[in-house]
Amino acid sequence: MKVTVVGAGNVGATCADVLAYRQLADEVVLLDIKEGLSEGKGLDMLQTATLLGFGTKITASTNDYSKTAGSDVVLITSGIPRKPGMTREELIGINAGIVKSVTENLIRYSPNAIVIVISNPMDTMTYLALKSSGLPKNRIIGMGGILDSARFKTYLSLALNASQHDIEGVVIGGHGDTTMIPLTRLATYKGVPVSQFLSAEQLKQVAADTMVGGATLTKLIGTSAWYAPGAAGALLVESIVRDQKRVFPCCVVLDGEYGQKDICLGVPVVIGRNGWEKIIDFQLNAEEQELFNKSAEAVRSMNSVLSTLSL
Ligand SMILES: NC(=O)c1ccc[n+]([C@@H]2O[C@H](COP(=O)([O-])OP(=O)(O)OC[C@H]3O[C@@H](n4cnc5c(N)ncnc54)[C@H](O)[C@@H]3O)[C@@H](O)[C@H]2O)c1
Numbered sequence: 001m002k003v004t005v006v007g008a009g010n011v012g013a014t015c016a017d018v019l020a021y022r023q024l025a026d027e028v029v030l031l032d033i034k035e036g037l038s039e040g041k042g043l044d045m046l047q048t049a050t051l052l053g054f055g056t057k058i059t060a061s062t063n064d065y066s067k068t069a070g071s072d073v074v075l076i077t078s079g080i081p082r083k084p085g086m087t088r089e090e091l092i093g094i095n096a097g098i099v100k101s102v103t104e105n106l107i108r109y110s111p112n113a114i115v116i117v118i119s120n121p122m123d124t125m126t127y128l129a130l131k132s133s134g135l136p137k138n139r140i141i142g143m144g145g146i147l148d149s150a151r152f153k154t155y156l157s158l159a160l161n162a163s164q165h166d167i168e169g170v171v172i173g174g175h176g177d178t179t180m181i182p183l184t185r186l187a188t189y190k191g192v193p194v195s196q197f198l199s200a201e202q203l204k205q206v207a208a209d210t211m212v213g214g215a216t217l218t219k220l221i222g223t224s225a226w227y228a229p230g231a232a233g234a235l236l237v238e239s240i241v242r243d244q245k246r247v248f249p250c251c252v253v254l255d256g257e258y259g260q261k262d263i264c265l266g267v268p269v270v271i272g273r274n275g276w277e278k279i280i281d282f283q284l285n286a287e288e289q290e291l292f293n294k295s296a297e298a299v300r301s302m303n304s305v306l307s308t309l310s311l
């Protein structure tokens with residue numbers, strides 16, 4: 001298996017590192033537009049091979065897409081991250097052009113690849129990649145819900161004083177500070193609803209902390225996060241290349257599912273060798289469905305900005 005990561009910045013390099021260390025591909029290609037960046041980070045990673053005990057081939061490239069040829073999976077992390085006080089949506093003006101051109105270059109050399117979009121605003125960038133690539137819908141996946149769910153489980157574990165591994169929790173909807181929907185009703189601790197252990201007030205706080213999870217880290221660090229985002233991208237790759245059929249909330253195009261059409265939004269999907277293979281219906285209650293519809297409305301309005309940009 002060959003996996004390409006475009007963008008050798010914080011998220012891309014972290015993702016490539018996890019892919020290589022966990023030997024989730026035979027070859028990992030790291031590509032960036034900035035001269036020498038992927039070569040430097042790729043060489044640094046290669047020098048951990050004997051220290052960490054992995055044998056993954058690491059190929060570096062400064063914007064030479066021929067090195068990415070024949071990739072099975074490609075991840076797009078290229079673009080600017082937000083600074084404290086910004087929303088992800090403010091990145092659209094710069095990132096849309098980058099994501100569109102990178103997608104086109106990748107597809108030229110890897111026409112059969114599954115494309116994972118990470119650059120923000122991710123829901124709109126996924127929609128853009130879908131529309132501009134013309135690829136079958138199952139091969140375009142936006143990564144956001146896995147990360148948001150990991151944060152949800154972290155905050156739940158802190159509130160419960162329990163192991164994260166004993167907690168299930170899923171975040172659907174958009175990957176935005178106000179558009180994501182932590183499904184507290186369905187969150188469990190060892191199969192038991194968390195509402196049996198946490199008060200409504202505590203659950204509300206967990207959901208609120210989850211929704212601003214990215215903003216909290218951006219404020220602390222000065223740029224957005226990368227360890228969990230990189231690991232989340234790699235987990236998605238693992239389910240694809242090993243055909244694990246794991247269920248993750250991912251941003252995929254909806255055609256009537258969850259009451260929405262012609263929009264890419266986070267819903268639970270089965271991830272396997274064919275990309276996203278099936279949407280799972282969580283049977284939202286009326287309140288959750290209303291939040292989902294509102295989330296769709298906000299993302300749709302961001303998508304409409306695309307036509308105003310000269311792409
Ligand atoms: N979806 C998510 O869950 C999630 C999580 C974290 C970050 N992000 C987003 O991922 C993106 C990257 O974040 P980061 O922290 O790694 O930023 P970063 O600045 O550290 O890295 C971005 C890299 O992209 C490269 N780049 C820019 N234009 C390029 C092009 N045309 N071709 C190839 N490479 C190009 C830059 O040179 C840079 O190295 C941001 O948009 C950020 O908001 C999304």
Ligand SMILES: O=C(O)C[C@H](O)C(=O)O
Nearest residue numbers: 082088120214215224225
């Ligand atoms: O918060 C950001 O801007 C980056 C990313 O979307 C995240 O959630 O960490």
